[in-house]
Structure formats: structure tokens, C-alpha cells
Amino acid sequence: MLRPFDLGPTQWYILHQLIHHGPTAQRDLGQLLQVERSTLTVIVGALVRKGWVEQAVDAADQRRKLLRITPAGTELWAKLPDLSAIINDAAFTGIDQADMDAAVRVLRLATERLDAFIEKGHIA
Structure with missing residues (x-):
């Protein structure tokens, strides 16, 4: 594209x-x-x-x-x-909003935990 x-x-x-x-x-x-x-x-x-x-x-x-x-x-x-619209349509069309909200919560928490892990110097 x-x-x-x-x-x-x-x-x-x-x-x-x-x-x-x-x-x-x-x-x-x-x-x-x-x-x-x-x-x-x-x-x-x-x-x-x-x-x-x-x-x-x-x-x-x-x-x-x-x-x-x-x-x-x-x-x-x-x-x-x-590209944002194209990617969103390809990835998320037909997925229930409640499922999307749950996935966002889990990914946000996982990202926060990984960022904290990195900040503590566990990964160079």
C-alpha cells in the first residue's frame, strides 16, 4: 500500500x-x-x-x-x-466490544508490568 x-x-x-x-x-x-x-x-x-x-x-x-x-x-x-483504519478494520471487524475492552485492559496491564520490569534494570 x-x-x-x-x-x-x-x-x-x-x-x-x-x-x-x-x-x-x-x-x-x-x-x-x-x-x-x-x-x-x-x-x-x-x-x-x-x-x-x-x-x-x-x-x-x-x-x-x-x-x-x-x-x-x-x-x-x-x-x-x-493505514490506521485499514489495520483496525482487518484486525477488529466483528469482534465484540466487551472482548475488545477486556483485551485492552490485559494488554495495558502487561505493558505497564513489562515497563516496570525494564525500569528496574532486569533487561538491558
């Missing part, structure tokens, strides 16, 4: 973040995506070269890089398929 636009799924998510949440620190995107800094640097570099994202030094913290969508990125976004 994204190939005709010369876009990968992680690139799509970065554009999604910038469109829906505005300028974002590159470091924060790494945490959201759970990807290594070097991997994110390559992905962001590709978006910058394509002219869809601009990278600037954060005025509040000169050590941080702030990412912004460009006008060309906004124009591209308007043409892209809505």
Missing part, C-alpha cells in the same frame, strides 16, 4: 506523528517507535532527503533535534491511504 509512495511503515508512522501531534523531538520518536537511535537516524534522513520532513535544532535544548512536517510532506499525507 505504501510502496507506490516510496514510503515504509516506520516512515508512515513518523509522518502520522508529525501531522497529528506537530513538531516532535527525534529522541521522543525513538522511544515511541522502540527503535535504536541509529536506525531512526537513517529513517529520518530518508524523509529529510525526500523533502517530507525538516530537521532543526530544538530552541529549548540545543542538543535535541526537532522534526517538522514540510508542505511537501503535508501534501503527500493527503494522498496516503489511512
Whole structure:
């Protein structure tokens, strides 16, 4: 679905973040995506070269890089398929809402427990 636009799924998510949440620190995107800094640097570099994202030094913290969508990125976004809707439809159509709510509760609790486990240094 994204190939005709010369876009990968992680690139799509970065554009999604910038469109829906505005300028974002590159470091924060790494945490959201759970990807290594070097991997994110390559992905962001590709978006910058394509002219869809601009990278600037954060005025509040000169050590941080702030990412912004460009006008060309906004124009591209308007043409892209809505992956969120497509994925949600494929995964969840026909599933009872009570079952969905229970699954969300279980996954949220499991994620919180795993995050706490990692924070305690059990996983490097």
C-alpha cells in the first residue's frame, strides 16, 4: 500500500506523528517507535532527503533535534491511504466490544508490568 509512495511503515508512522501531534523531538520518536537511535537516524534522513520532513535544532535544548512536517510532506499525507483504519478494520471487524475492552485492559496491564520490569534494570 505504501510502496507506490516510496514510503515504509516506520516512515508512515513518523509522518502520522508529525501531522497529528506537530513538531516532535527525534529522541521522543525513538522511544515511541522502540527503535535504536541509529536506525531512526537513517529513517529520518530518508524523509529529510525526500523533502517530507525538516530537521532543526530544538530552541529549548540545543542538543535535541526537532522534526517538522514540510508542505511537501503535508501534501503527500493527503494522498496516503489511512493505514490506521485499514489495520483496525482487518484486525477488529466483528469482534465484540466487551472482548475488545477486556483485551485492552490485559494488554495495558502487561505493558505497564513489562515497563516496570525494564525500569528496574532486569533487561538491558
